[in-house]
Amino acid sequence: MRVNFTVNGRPQEADDVWEGESLLYVLRERLGLPGSKNACEQGECGSCTVRLDGVPVCSCLVAAGQVEGRDVVTVEGLADFAKQRSEGGCATGACGTTLQDAQQWQAKGTDSQTGEGTELSPVQQAFIDAGAVQCGFCTPGLLVASDELLERNPNPSDADIREALSGNLCRCTGYEKIMDAVRLAAARQSEGV
Amino acid sequence: MPTNGAPTKITQGSQTKGGIGESTLRPDGTLKVTGEFAYSSDMWHEDMLWGQILRSTVAHAEIVSIDISEALAMAGVYAVLTYDDLPTDVKNYGLEIQDTPVLAHGKVRHHGEPVALVAADHPETARRAAAKIKVDYKELPVITDEASATAPDAILVHEGRDDHHSGHVPHPNIVHRQPIVRGNVAQARERADVIVEGEYTFGMQDQAFLGPESGLAVPEEDGGVHLYVATQWLHSDLKQIAPVLGLPEEKVRMTLAGVGGAFGGREDLSMQVHACLLALRTGKPVKIVYNRFESFFGHVHRHPAKLYYEHGATKDGKLTHMKCKIVLDGGAYASASPAVVGNASSLSVGPYVIDDVDIEAIALYTNNPPCGAMRGFGAVQACFAYEAQMDKLAAKLGMDPVKFRQLNAMEQGTIMPTGQPVDSPAPVAELLRRIKAMPLPPERQWESSEGADVRQLPGGLSNTTHGEGVVRGVGYAVGIKNVGFSEGFDDYSTAKVRMEVIGGEPVATVHTAMAEVGQGGVTVHAQIARTELGVTQVTIHPADTQVGSAGSTSASRQTYVTGGAVKHTCELVREKVLEIGRRRFGSYHPAWATAELLLEGGKVVTDGGEVLGDLIDVLEGETVEIEAEWRHRPTEAFDLHTGQGNGHVQYSFAAHRAVVEVDTELGLVKVIELACAQDVGKALNPLSVIGQIQGGTTQGLGVAVMEEIIVDPKTAKVRNPSFTDYLIPTILDTPTIPVDVLELADDHAPYGLRGIGEAPTLSSTPAVLAAIRNATGLELNRTPVRPEHLTGTV
Numbered sequence: 008m009r010v011n012f013t014v015n016g017r018p019q020e021a022d023d024v025w026e027g028e029s030l031l032y033v034l035r036e037r038l039g040l041p042g043s044k045n046a047c048e049q050g051e052c053g054s055c056t057v058r059l060d061g062v063p064v065c066s067c068l069v070a071a072g073q074v075e076g077r078d079v080v081t082v083e084g085l086a087d088f089a090k091q092r093s094e095g096g097c098a099t100g101a102c103g104t105t106l107q108d109a110q111q112w113q114a115k116g117t118d119s120q121t122g123e124g125t126e127l128s129p130v131q132q133a134f135i136d137a138g139a140v141q142c143g144f145c146t147p148g149l150l151v152a153s154d155e156l157l158e159r160n161p162n163p164s165d166a167d168i169r170e171a172l173s174g175n176l177c178r179c180t181g182y183e184k185i186m187d188a189v190r191l192a193a194a195r196q197s198e199g200v
Numbered sequence: 201m202p203t204n205g206a207p208t209k210i211t212q213g214s215q216t217k218g219g220i221g222e223s224t225l226r227p228d229g230t231l232k233v234t235g236e237f238a239y240s241s242d243m244w245h246e247d248m249l250w251g252q253i254l255r256s257t258v259a260h261a262e263i264v265s266i267d268i269s270e271a272l273a274m275a276g277v278y279a280v281l282t283y284d285d286l287p288t289d290v291k292n293y294g295l296e297i298q299d300t301p302v303l304a305h306g307k308v309r310h311h312g313e314p315v316a317l318v319a320a321d322h323p324e325t326a327r328r329a330a331a332k333i334k335v336d337y338k339e340l341p342v343i344t345d346e347a348s349a350t351a352p353d354a355i356l357v358h359e360g361r362d363d364h365h366s367g368h369v370p371h372p373n374i375v376h377r378q379p380i381v382r383g384n385v386a387q388a389r390e391r392a393d394v395i396v397e398g399e400y401t402f403g404m405q406d407q408a409f410l411g412p413e414s415g416l417a418v419p420e421e422d423g424g425v426h427l428y429v430a431t432q433w434l435h436s437d438l439k440q441i442a443p444v445l446g447l448p449e450e451k452v453r454m455t456l457a458g459v460g461g462a463f464g465g466r467e468d469l470s471m472q473v474h475a476c477l478l479a480l481r482t483g484k485p486v487k488i489v490y491n492r493f494e495s496f497f498g499h500v501h502r503h504p505a506k507l508y509y510e511h512g513a514t515k516d517g518k519l520t521h522m523k524c525k526i527v528l529d530g531g532a533y534a535s536a537s538p539a540v541v542g543n544a545s546s547l548s549v550g551p552y553v554i555d556d557v558d559i560e561a562i563a564l565y566t567n568n569p570p571c572g573a574m575r576g577f578g579a580v581q582a583c584f585a586y587e588a589q590m591d592k593l594a595a596k597l598g599m600d601p602v603k604f605r606q607l608n609a610m611e612q613g614t615i616m617p618t619g620q621p622v623d624s625p626a627p628v629a630e631l632l633r634r635i636k637a638m639p640l641p642p643e644r645q646w647e648s649s650e651g652a653d654v655r656q657l658p659g660g661l662s663n664t665t666h667g668e669g670v671v672r673g674v675g676y677a678v679g680i681k682n683v684g685f686s687e688g689f690d691d692y693s694t695a696k697v698r699m700e701v702i703g704g705e706p707v708a709t710v711h712t713a714m715a716e717v718g719q720g721g722v723t724v725h726a727q728i729a730r731t732e733l734g735v736t737q738v739t740i741h742p743a744d745t746q747v748g749s750a751g752s753t754s755a756s757r758q759t760y761v762t763g764g765a766v767k768h769t770c771e772l773v774r775e776k777v778l779e780i781g782r783r784r785f786g787s788y789h790p791a792w793a794t795a796e797l798l799l800e801g802g803k804v805v806t807d808g809g810e811v812l813g814d815l816i817d818v819l820e821g822e823t824v825e826i827e828a829e830w831r832h833r834p835t836e837a838f839d840l841h842t843g844q845g846n847g848h849v850q851y852s853f854a855a856h857r858a859v860v861e862v863d864t865e866l867g868l869v870k871v872i873e874l875a876c877a878q879d880v881g882k883a884l885n886p887l888s889v890i891g892q893i894q895g896g897t898t899q900g901l902g903v904a905v906m907e908e909i910i911v912d913p914k915t916a917k918v919r920n921p922s923f924t925d926y927l928i929p930t931i932l933d934t935p936t937i938p939v940d941v942l943e944l945a946d947d948h949a950p951y952g953l954r955g956i957g958e959a960p961t962l963s964s965t966p967a968v969l970a971a972i973r974n975a976t977g978l979e980l981n982r983t984p985v986r987p988e989h990l991t992g993t994v
Contacts, residue, residue: 041242042235051923082235142718143232144460181894
């Protein structure tokens with residue numbers, strides 16, 4: 008089958024999709040967007056978390072056909088997504104992203120091999136600065152989930168952060184630096200840094 | 201009690217920004233947060249096929265027949281391979297004993313053993329084709345424990361063993377046995393006022409790295425193959441892969457793909473040979489990616505263990521003697537079992553002074569899943585048991601458990617049970633003092649102005665209690681882990697370092713084969729190069745087999761050994777650069793010939809700080825490149841009968857204090873805080889050091905309260921191979937982990953550093969267990985603790 012949907016603001020068309028393929032498979036293997044990770048294929052680990060019409064979902068549990076006509080944001084588009092949001096006159100971030108807003112922005116391409124000079128979202132930068140990245144396999148999913156948390160709750164308590172990220176497994180860090188990263192991103196956001 | 205160690209002397213490079221001791225950020229950080237970092241499962245090649253492995257559905261059986269015809273006939277299938285298709289006489293591989301078949305030959309020895317391979321144009325086609333392969337098994341009785349393995353009429357898991365351990369083991373179903381005998385236990389036992397015995401069980405833990413086993417094999421024009429793979433040791437893989445493919449090593453090129461964690465689970469081969477075989481057979485690139493279910497079958501686990509301990513102590517709290525037997529279940533293939541036995545036995549006393557010991561450790565061959573390396577490697581199981589013993593002894597003597605440990609704590613100069621003196625700081629008592637001195641989290645921390653915050657209580661948002669039936673407990677533990685490969689292994693590493701001027705700036709390039717698995721070795725290598733070469737710009741070359749071996753990313757060894765190799769090679773490069781400088785500019789200033797020269801901030805300076813020249817001028821038109829090996833102090837094998845020998849390179853110590861709250865009615869545990877104090881010798885990158893300690897601590901927490909691979913004792917089949925049924929700690933299960941880092945230099949090690957990755961995994965588990973015992977008064981001789989163990993409803 009053919010699936011038409013929007014990924015990181017760009018219309019995409021995936022052909023020859025087998026009905027059993029997940030959104031995760033189509034992103035990774037058909038659209039060249041391997042940022043979303045496959046670590047369990049059961050919705051237990053959160054490594055494949057993307058936004059589907061603004062809602063964080065495990066893309067491994069979404070059948071590709073279900074995203075027809077819908078809007079997906081992956082870690083690859085997170086920086087532009089966050090930028091778009093901050094420029095959208097929603098300084099607190101608490102107003103969330105409307106579907107219309109989500110469909111109007113577009114991720115910029117990057118051809119950087121080293122990633123140097125790449126523009127990052129606050130939460131991406133905070134993950135690096137706080138030491139929240141080790142092997143990094145859980146990072147894309149955690150970033151999407153953390154970004155969504157801060158969008159809806161710019162000043163989360165520790166208990167709020169733990170609750171919001173409880174669907175994302177990390178095996179390297181013991182989560183302490185991830186907590187630090189989300190706190191840091193929230194603090195920077197509130198200071199307007 | 202040492203509180204201050206010798207200061208770590210750094211002269212060269214101490215002025216250069218981004219050098220050792222700073223918390224510089226990961227060079228791969230940006231790629232990892234943008235989704236651009238290429239993990240092994242992200243590899244893609246035009247025209248590539250997908251490989252799939254058919255695994256045995258039973259644990260122990262003769263293979264009567266395999267019928268691949270239906271699978272081969274499926275549209276989209278390019279190849280189906282079985283044992284009969286292996287190209288050479290070499291059909292097995294293995295880390296130490298080559299007992300692991302590439303594909304099963306006539307027999308399977310554990311549930312999930314690879315039997316056949318499929319390559320197809322879509323992963324689902326490959327899966328369906330594999331399911332169409334018909335294997336006729338004739339099941340055999342299963343060997344599952346010590347009793348069934350060593351019974352007089354026991355079926356041998358491996359017939360006709362001729363490996364180097366087969367001559368000294370008491371039974372062919374024992375992989376390796378290491379006794380350690382020192383002093384006179386019988387005499388020492390007479391002095392004991394109290395004697396404590398215990399039998400302990402340690403469950404099978406999985407590494408559960410998040411990035412599943414995966415890689416891409418690309419056939420090359422010269423008949424060779426290029427494998428992009430996630431592993432812990434490229435050169436060890438190469439040595440095992442090439443003979444099975446029938447290729448010389450130079451025709452098997454290996455490049456490290458992005459590694460999504462390892463923790464020991466990537467020491468053994470997984471899909472490497474299988475992908476290469478399919479690529480060479482089809483002439484097309486072949487990618488294999490395990491799903492989580494397969495990953496549970498695709499790598500070795502931490503050895504489950506039975507541990508039998510006896511300790512004695514005098515009234516005034518001095519340990520008199522220790523006897524123990526540690527039985528590790530190695531499963532169907534040897535993997536790293538012999539080395540795990542060596543660690544378990546030599547570290548079975550823990551960080552304590554006991555002169556009279558009688559120790560025996562064995563690893564069994566069974567039909568359970570193969571077990572091998574996992575973070576802590578034999579020391580973890582022992583620590584769980586000896587720390588439980590320490591608490592029992594303290595209780596029996598009416599002593600404070602921390603004081604009792606401190607009274608018996610080893611220190612620099614203590615003789616290990618192997619006869620090896622501990623010749624660098626061993627601040628065991630001080631680490632215990634530090635965790636005890638940390639402030640405790642407030643009682644009833646779950647109370648808020650709006651009543652109980654259930655998120656802070658056992659059971660969490662399941663809303664199972666508002667504090668009723670909840671009791672608190674506090675527990676302590678401390679452990680000792682060896683650093684580096686032991687027992688006489690030639691544990692070297694190699695680094696190639698180049699220095700040149702690029703774009704008007706001096707740049708160093710560091711090339712090693714070190715597997716960056718997330719630990720931050722690449723960060724540290726750049727820091728070392730900055731410190732040693734006085735440059736800011738350092739490029740880390742991708743790890744591959746075009747440079748000499750770096751050894752394994754395991755045993756807490758990479759910062760020590762490959763870090764040591766980078767340091768050593770940088771020193772050689774520095775000498776060469778200074779030699780060029782002397783040749784070119786020596787006549788301009790006498791200090792070139794007379795002073796000790798350093799490279800700082802892109803300049804050549806005297807040890808008095810006088811600038812003699814810019815590196816860009818010294819290096820103009822020249823490139824200095826050196827590849828060199830580096831070795832730590834040699835070690836010796838343990839005597840096979842007495843266990844005596846200077847077997848270890850270095851020791852690493854951590855201590856934990858756990859605070860738990862237990863809902864005694866439901867058997868639910870919430871760990872409130874898990875504090876750690878660890879001596880790291882020298883923190884080359886403090887941020888990464890703390891990250892390692894917190895991560896290791898959390899893996900120890902996991903095996904204390906939730907993580908266990910359940911193997912059916914009747915069938916030896918794995919019952920919970922998924923993240924739905926094998927639980928690892930989430931962010932809700934993990935408490936705050938305050939870390940106190942002590943830096944007492946080890947004068948034998950580069951910069952005085954101490955390998956740190958594993959020690960925190962040891963003491964975390966027994967500290968949590970001690971806290972649960974403290975809360976409930978239960979004995980709890982097994983880990984992990986499950987609710988039924990706390991409610992008495994087993």
